[in-house]
Amino acid sequence: MPSISPAVVERLAEYAAQWTGFAPGAIRREQIRRGAERLLGQGATPEQLLARAGAADPEIVGHFCDTISVGETYFFRNPEQFRFVAEEVVPALLRSRPPAIRCWSAGCATGEEAYSLAAAVLGALPPSNAPAVEVLGTDLLARNVEAARRARYEAWSIRPSAGPLPPSLLEPEGGGAFRTAPEIRAHTSFRRHNLLGPPPSTRAFDVVFCRNVLVYLSPSAAEAVCANLTAALAPGGVLVVGAIELDRPPPGTEPAGPPELGAFRLAAARPNVPARAEAAASGSPVVDAARHPVGVTRPAPVRPPGTALAVAEPVAVHLKAIDLIERGLRQAASGILAELCRTAPDYLPGLLEQALLWTHAGQPRRAADRMREILERTADLPAETPVVGPEKLPLAYYRASAEAYLRHGRPAPSPGGDFGPREAAGKGRP
Ligand SMILES: C[S@@+](CC[C@H](N)C(=O)[O-])C[C@H]1O[C@@H](n2cnc3c(N)ncnc32)[C@H](O)[C@@H]1O
Structure with missing residues (x-):
């Protein structure tokens, strides 16, 4: 399979932003890369992919919109x-x-x-x-x-x-x-x-x-x-x-x-x-x-830690934290994740992300507490339940990560062969 260069990933991300209106920071390059790899695995070359994306080929548009979309929702949310x-x-x-x-x-x-x-x-x-x-x-x-x-x-x-x-x-x-x-x-x-x-x-x-x-x-x-x-x-x-x-x-x-x-x-x-x-x-x-005349309304930025996040979109907040982690700003990310876990305690990817961050920070006890929380919150739910986060993974993945951590001091391998949603969603992050 031909390899995909960062420049091609970036160009595809720009197209995806154009089709969806997504802000560049809301598009995970890792997901674009994996989405592109899936198409390369079916015989396309990177040049063909870019040409089809440039022509807004509906199949390619659908594929990448699908790849980056976040579908977190539930009945009577808020x-x-x-x-x-x-x-x-x-x-x-x-x-x-x-x-x-x-x-x-x-x-x-x-x-x-x-x-x-x-x-x-x-x-x-x-x-x-x-x-x-x-x-x-x-x-x-x-x-x-x-x-x-x-x-x-x-x-x-x-x-x-x-x-x-x-x-x-x-x-x-x-x-x-x-x-x-x-x-x-x-x-x-x-x-x-x-x-x-x-x-x-x-x-x-x-x-x-x-x-x-x-x-x-x-x-x-x-x-x-x-x-x-x-x-x-x-x-x-x-x-x-x-x-x-x-x-x-x-x-x-x-x-x-x-x-x-x-x-x-x-x-x-x-x-x-x-x-x-x-x-x-x-x-x-x-x-x-x-x-109808377009106004000046803009989305408020994700609020800084410490302010009310009562109805903030958990995945968007999570993406913000991931972005900070990738830029080495772990303390800021930790603050955002703490607030996320407080205001969206059902959001499993946030709980796991924070546990991983605490593990990296040498705080295994706090990480273990979060892992136990994951097990408690999921005790009665079917293992195959899809959980929306930066990546859609089954509930079993979160349980396995928590169980493995509590047993061996490290989470279970992700489907991609790495550990935890951070690495599962973005290889190469520290
Ligand atoms: C996080 S979900 C929110 C679902 C629901 N509104 C809720 O609050 O529970 C965001 C949804 O918006 C859709 N979406 C994103 N960009 C869109 C666009 N440009 N046009 C239509 N739908 C879009 C996504 O496909 C996704 O299903």
């Missing part, structure tokens, strides 16, 4: 945002007696967010004369859209931090799996869609969730995506993002609720886009939605 929809947004909508409530889960990964939104809205409706409910979930990746349509989930999609789930949401499927209930599925559909492009529907949405996506994007891509999201809103509609993802309301919106909620309401009538607002209000197709 439950306060669903409570806000059920207790404030839906009652306000009902007062105007709409024929339908339309929601969009933008960057829905494998569908948990879209189904949670459907359950939250349906649960807030009156028993009679209720409007129709339509929830559209979209994602960049075809495989995510297929998984969302299958609606079959494992235990890792249900996390304690979400609190109790509505009993109407899931039905047991046997073997520890669940399927979204038919009543919820009936209101939900999925489609592939790139958020860098115009909204996926010509009809406006009352509620748009786009959480834990902007945090991966470059400032200019996040700005363009925000403009597309607000352009898709009906007058008075609400955009909900991850709490640290925007440092100011997108143009034309104002905060709905406390800043940490990450919710923004579009003005009931928008003087700058009257045609669209009127069209949406009348149920007519939205005209020229993609040309």
Whole structure:
């Protein structure tokens, strides 16, 4: 197999950033290299790969988007945002007696967010004369859209931090799996869609969730995506993002609720886009939605250690820590990881990463505590459960690493032959 040079990896990473809007720091070069190697193993040469990438060959685009995408999600993630929809947004909508409530889960990964939104809205409706409910979930990746349509989930999609789930949401499927209930599925559909492009529907949405996506994007891509999201809103509609993802309301919106909620309401009538607002209000197709003026909204940087990270995206924070480790800034990385483990205690890759860092720092007792925590948190979960992190690895990997460490003082080899997610995700890091 021809070898792949760092220059080719860098060029492919630039293409991947262009296709997805990802910030360069959110793209792991190691993943790009491995993705390229998989294609070289099928007989391509590096020159052919670059040529196909340059021509945006859909197969190559799909392959690298798939390679770098982070799909961490679970049902009723950040439950306060669903409570806000059920207790404030839906009652306000009902007062105007709409024929339908339309929601969009933008960057829905494998569908948990879209189904949670459907359950939250349906649960807030009156028993009679209720409007129709339509929830559209979209994602960049075809495989995510297929998984969302299958609606079959494992235990890792249900996390304690979400609190109790509505009993109407899931039905047991046997073997520890669940399927979204038919009543919820009936209101939900999925489609592939790139958020860098115009909204996926010509009809406006009352509620748009786009959480834990902007945090991966470059400032200019996040700005363009925000403009597309607000352009898709009906007058008075609400955009909900991850709490640290925007440092100011997108143009034309104002905060709905406390800043940490990450919710923004579009003005009931928008003087700058009257045609669209009127069209949406009348149920007519939205005209020229993609040309809504782009604002200056930017994603907030990952917050420094010590500040609240209550709803930060764990994988994005983890990537930041990895970047610091790779640059030799272990102490700063350690601070970020400590905060990550505190605020996202279910996030296994963070627990293991911190344990590895403590091992390197000569603190085996603290590392052992983290390893024990991994075993405790995973005790009742199936070994094959996929765990999303900088790389998607099965739960068994985290358990094996923790068990091996506690037995021999070192973690188990990763599938790539190294040790721990740091090395598994980025060979050559110290
Ligand atoms: C970390 S998941 C978040 C899932 C869900 N919103 C949540 O908060 O639980 C991010 C998702 O955004 C999708 N994504 C990333 N860039 C995108 C883009 N440019 N267009 C559409 N989806 C994108 C990824 O494929 C991934 O499934």
